[in-house]
Amino acid sequence: MKNFIKLFVILLVVACEQEITTGLPESEPLVAFDAWLYHSATPQTIDIYTTNTYFDSSEPVGIGGATVSITNVDDPAESYSFVEGANGQYTWTPATPTETFGIIGGVYSLIINIDGTTYESLTDLSPVPSIDSIYWRFDEEDAFTDDSYFANFWARDLEGKGDTYWIKSWKNGELLNKPDEINIAYDAAFSEDGDADGLFFIQPIRELINPFEFDDQDVLINPFEPGDSIFVELNSISQDAFFFLQQVQIQTAREGGFGELFAVPLANIQSNIFSDNPNEKVVGFFNISATSSLGKLFTEDDIRIIEE
Amino acid sequence: MKIGTSLVGVISIPTVLTQKLRTNLKRYITLLTVLACLFSNAQEKFTINGYVKDAANGEALIGATVLVKEINGGNITNVYGFYSITVPPGDYTIEYRYIGFLAQTQQITLSSNQRIDVELAEEGVQLAEVVVTAEPEDENVSSVEMSVSKMDIKTINKIPSFLGEVDVIKSIQLLPGVTSVGEGASGFNVRGGSVGQNLVLLDEAPVYNSSHMLGFFSVFNPDAVKDVKLYKGGIPARFGGRLSSVLDIRMKEGNNKKYEVNGGIGTIFSRLAIEGPIKKEKASFIIAGRRSYIDILARPFTNAFDNGAGLYFYDLTTKANYNISDKDRIYLSGYFGRDVFNFDDRQGINWGSKTATFRWNHLFNDRIFSNLTFYLSDYDYELAFGENDRDKFEWTSNITTYDIKPELTYFINTKNELTFGGEALLYRFAPADALGFSDGEIVEFNLPHKRAAEYGLYVGNQQTVSEKLTLQYGARLSGFTYLGPGSFYTFNDTIPGLRRSAVDVQRADKWEPIESYWNLEPRFSAKYQLTPTSSVKASFNRTAQYIHLVSNTTASNPLDIWTPSTNNIKPQTGIQWAAGYFRNFRDNDYEFSVEAYYKRSQNQIDYIDGAELFINELIEGDVLAGDGRAYGMEIFLKKNEGRFNGWLSYTLGRTELKIDGINFLDDLQNREGNWYPARYDQLHNFKVAGFYEINNRISLSANFTYLTGTPTTFPTHRYQIEYLTIPENSANTRNNLRIPDYHRLDLSLTILGKAINKRGKVRKNRDTLVITVYNVYNRKNPFSIYFSQGDDRFAMDEAVVTRANQVSILGAFVPSVTYNFKF
Structure with a gap:
């Protein structure tokens, strides 16, 4: 597809685009979670913050005071707790140099509590x-x-x-x-x-x-x-x-350019993290990779x- | 409604269908007899009938007026140029009129049925032997039709289009109620309808994709087109299958008097059309072809095409007809066209349509005209990727339709014209037949082919109630059956807007009905003449659509697929009310109309966020359905005559959708949808087309378009996963802002070659030079605004900058020259 569009562009050389400044509709920010973790013997970090407006590239404001833990659903004894650091960063650190985060084949639940609201998610760690x-x-x-x-x-x-x-x-x-x-x-x-x-x-x-x-x-x-x-x-x-x-x-x-003819409209992406408040939407994702x-x-x- | 299980089996369905048709025909004939008794009276009557044709080439004139002066009543010729009038015996003055042609009058003494075939001459081509008067038409006011836009090929030929090419679809976009979402978009939108809700007919066969080169040109070769009529509302009962509009394109029959060659050499493609008699006055043909040649022209300047790359389109339009007898005539027409974009000898994409139509006109008697149509229509595309034979991917997608359509018109008397008929369609959908190779290992993944049948039975009458009041009324009963063989699924219910998963799968045998739908579609139009130069009209119609164009992109494009109604996807239905005031001024030199319309529709399809529409067997789980509404007002002012003519068109309109799962705002639990503007919602739509004849040889034309910017969805926030920055619309709105307005001016200058050569003799061949400038003031008209983090790679410790970009598809003025010839 990319080449096809390219060819079209080369031959017509008429499509053009320019960066524009535009206002954005006013809307409330959301709580965001970046819980993309690895099956490894290194510290694992979850970021919790409130979303920036779309054109704001500054460091988002972290949310402190949360409790964060990940537990093997089939073996509650296998649990990892995350310690709060600066600006909404929560980190698990291996106790020994060989302790690895997660076991392949395990199913893990993420539970986060912020001011009485609980956020939950599930994922599996695949080979x-x-x-x-x-x-x-x-x-x-x-x-x-x-x-x-x-x-x-x-x-x-x-x-x-x-x-x-x-x-x-x-x-x-x-x-x-x-x-x-x-x-x-x-x-x-x-x-x-x-x-x-x-x-x-x-x-x-x-x-x-x-x-x-x-x-x-x-x-x-x-x-x-x-x-x-x-x-x-x-x-x-x-x-x-x-x-x-x-x-x-x-x-x-x-x-961009001619590719816009084939572009789909902007759409929100469903998170796999859910709030126990049914009227609250959050963004972000929980995953553990080997x-x-x-x-x-x-x-x-x-x-x-x-x-x- | 399920058709009885007894219909299962390979042969039974067609048998049952024909049986149904036969019994229904019988029923109609009974009805006809009853009606005939109803309308007949004791007095003996005779019929005058025949064909009205163009004297120059024998082409049938569609919509010519045949007026019996003594009774101030008459008939309009049908799409085959046929008319029939039944009156008591006596002396009559009959006038034959057609716009742009000299009227003809005949005195007759009617004492038996008479066949009168008439040939009208174009204005300015005087024929000595007949009495002629030129009188402008008042059809705008007098016809019962409303919400109809007609354009003859002569007008279309005058309108400058992109790269100087005359274009049917671009021309109708200058009329009220018709728009497009932008350059490069395939198709067009009518009164708030989507692209897939237009029935585009070429000699009665539906054309599934009417565009060449994405949306820059249409597939209809102007050299082969005779007549274009767009029904935006008040759709007669004989049309069905699409919700919004019918674009009825009729091809020329071909000159039956002499050979004629038309052609043109343009900037992007060239055309050649040959027509002539096969047997003088009896049979004729036309064959017209086009091919773009930018690839051929570019070859000396670039090596881009050396390795098998190609970028071109071609099409061939052809038709032949044979006048077997006074009572029988057959037509055979076909279209074949293809767009090819290859970026080397093994990778690329190509798409195209094929249609073939066979028609048989038969006169059962002087008052019953019949036509039997059989057509086949096919659209397909092919994609191929891969660097070598061990690693490649090939994918084809296709829809094929067969249809048989008998229709009878009974010209009961001067006050009633009854049309009835039926049709039976068979569809075959092949959404994706794909073949992949990974390091020589084959992966085949074909989505199951789907079959469906659609049927329609209709009756419609046009009745002149009084001198002032004319009615057109009728109904269409349409049905649809989703057929096996194949698997059909039951999906779970979930929160609207999330993917539904298949919870049950069942098998259907070949031809086994899986689901059936029926709809009764009443159609009604009325005209009340206020004064000889003004009238009011009103119409109502209900329409149903059983196949759906699946498209989730900003604009419709050639890769969109058609999908049938199934046990999960319901047919779309809609109603439309329209009312208007029509007025002509200054001897019909000026036409004016204002119309208002209101439409509601059900089962408008949209898609969940993240819908997978290609190669997805469970596509039904990604489809959402909801309601639509559109309302607006159209104003049209046209000047017909004189050296300066043209029109103004303005539409004020709103088009909105309400679909659960979309634009649900803060209703996170039920996700109940709120009304939002459709992608093709354009509040203001203003067009001007002007033509000025500077002298006999040079004419200037201009058109101007102004459209409100289309709505689009803006993000409000952003968040990050790993190093990926993701946009989010936290308020869950759809189409919450608009792109800037669109406006454009095109100019064109047409210079006619000299009619007389140096030696003072009339030249046999005529030629014209057309110089066109598209987008004269070089505006970068926006097509879309998109949001992204830009093309550059960010260092991992660097903040990612997100921004908005505005895209113009044709961001420049485009001059061009075309040379047309005729001999």
């Missing part, structure tokens, strides 16, 4: 397959690209339908964190109906770990040159988190020829 290898695919120069090398990671989706993943990547230590770089998978493909259980992640997912950036002439900049490094992280996420990120991608990765990763320095030996 993650390992990344077998990373290769680069050579793509010959054409109208839209110069000679380019695309990194591909090779991993196979776990057996059984409904595994969901978030793949993050770093080029030369820099995280690819743009909205259109969100790379998620349902089994080995994009969606449930993809029916790709147990396969290698499909090609677009394998290749979305590359930075896709364009120069002034709208030509793709070669993502990798020998000497560059890549680091890929494969994270298991809950199915709810998959749908959440899918929505985040739709709402934040806005193509992670596998692989890094590689790109040399000419890592080019894999794919037969056409």
Whole structure:
């Protein structure tokens, strides 16, 4: 789709856009939770704050005085309590260097209490397959690209339908964190109906770990040159988190220009955290990921020829 | 209502349908006989009938007036140019009139049935042998039709359009009550209806996507179009299946006197049309084609197309007819067109429509005209992605329709014209047939194909009650059956606006009815003549729509799919009331009308937040239904004659939706919806079209459009998960603000080639040069405003800046030159 729109733009060269200043409708702020945690032996932090207005990029105001705990639903003895820090940050710190947050296969409940209101959520901690290898695919120069090398990671989706993943990547230590770089998978493909259980992640997912950036002439900049490094992280996420990120991608990765013809209207994204006050809406998400990763320095030996 | 289970089986449904049709036809014939007795009286009467045609090329004239002066009554020719008038024996003066043509008068002594076929000559093309008078038409005032916009191809040809191309859909958007959400949007909106609520007919076959190049051009080749009529209200009983409007496009039959070649060389595409007699005065044909060639023109300047990339569209429109006898005539027409966007030899998208229509006109007797139509219409698109054969993704989507439509018109007397008929449609939906390869491993995921049948039976009468009062009334009984084979689901109930999950799945066999719906759709229009130059009119209609255009994007686009009503998705229904005042001035030189309308509709579909509309077998769980309302006023002033002519059109209108789960504000528990403006709600819609003939060869035309900005949803707040910054509308509103207003001026200059060559002889071929400037004052008209964090990557310790961007699809003035020829 991206290329299709690009071609259209190149040939018509009439679509244009400009940044504008506009007022926003007045509305009450909401309580927000960022409870995106990892199955790891490092401190885990939950942020609780009130939302900023849309154009306000300052640090949001944290909410203090909350009690925060996460408990294994099947084993109440496995419980993690979070200690309040500065500006609405609540942190769990491993007691020993090897103590890991969560057990794979566990179902966890998050319970937060703020001034007598209780907020609850559930998630499961799923296993993650390992990344077998990373290769680069050579793509010959054409109208839209110069000679380019695309990194591909090779991993196979776990057996059984409904595994969901978030793949993050770093080029030369820099995280690819743009909205259109969100790379998620349902089994080995994009969606449930993809029916790709147990396969290698499909090609677009394998290749979305590359930075896709364009120069002034709208030509793709070669993502990798020998000497560059890549680091890929494969994270298991809950199915709810998959749908959440899918929505985040739709709402934040806005193509602009001609892409607006295919854009959906702005919509709110359903949180998996609920207040016991039925008249209160909150935003945010609770998820615990297990992670596998692989890094590689790109040399000419890592080019894999794919037969056409 | 469920059709009896006895109907299950492969053959039984069609059999039952034809049987139904047959019994119903029988019933109608009985009714007819009764009616015939009712309307006949003791006195013996005779019928004058025949066809009214264009003298230059033998094309039937649609809507020509046939007036019997002595009784001040008559008939209007139907879409095939046929008329029939039954009067007592005597001497009569019959006048034949058609706008832009010289009227003809015939004196007859009627003592038996008479067939009078008439050919009218265009104004300025004098024919010596007939008595002619030019008299402007008063149809605006005298016809019972209201909320109808007609445009003949001559007017359409004068209107400058994008890149100098004459365009049917762009032209009707200059009329009151018709708008679009912006450049590049497919389709059009009528009186607060969505794009999918318009029935767009090309020679009676519905066209599911009327756009080329997204929404920049329409698929109707002006060289092959004869007549365009848009019903915005007061829709006659013979049309059904869509809620809002009917755009009835009739193709030319082809010159049956001599060969003619029309063509044009434009900036973006070229056209060529050939028409002529197959057998003089008996059979003729037209074949018209277009192809865009920006890719061919660009090839020397860019290597973008070397690897198989392409960007073009083409279409072919063709028709043939054969006059078998005085009583029988057959027509065969077809359209085939495709848009192709390939970005290399294995990746791209293409889409297109196909229609084929067979029609048979038969005169049962002097007063019963019949037409039998069979058509097939198909729309499909294909997407292909992937770098190589081991890793690729291919996806096709398609809708196919077959329809059989018999219709009879009984010209009872000068006061009554009865039309009745039926239709039976069969739909096949293939929402997604997809094939994926991952490193050589195949993944196939086809969404089940769906089948459905739709039927309609209707009767309508146009009755001249008195000299002043004319009525048009009728009813349509429509039905729809969602058919097997396939799985059908039962969904759980949840808070409106959240995804519903399937709790039960059942299997239906081939042709097994899963769910049926029936609707009675009364239709009524009345005209009361106040004075010879003024009238008031009122109309009411109920309409039902059984198939739905699924579109959640800002504008409708070629990837939208059609889906049937199912056990979970109910048919849309709507009513409309309209009333108006019509007045002509200065010998019909000026036409004026003001109309008010009020519409209510049920089961308007919308989608949950985060709806998955592509490749989703459980799409019904993501669909919401609610109510719609639209009301407004349309003012139209038109100058018909003279060197300076044109029109002003203004619509003041509101279009709102109320759907549980959307715009629920602080009602978090029940999420009951509140009214919100639809995406295509535009309060003010003002258009001017002006034409000025500087001299016999040079004419200037201009059009101006002003539209209130369309509503859109703004975020109020933002929050962060990991490093992702997410917008939130904390008040749960929909379409809470508007984008800036839209306005644009286009100009065009038409220079006619010399009619006489250097040696003083009349040139056989004629040509015109059309110079057009679109968006003269270079306004960056907004299409949408979107919110994002911008294209740059943020450092992880840096604050993410979010901002608003305004997009213009055509943010520049666009000049163009087109050369048209005819010989």
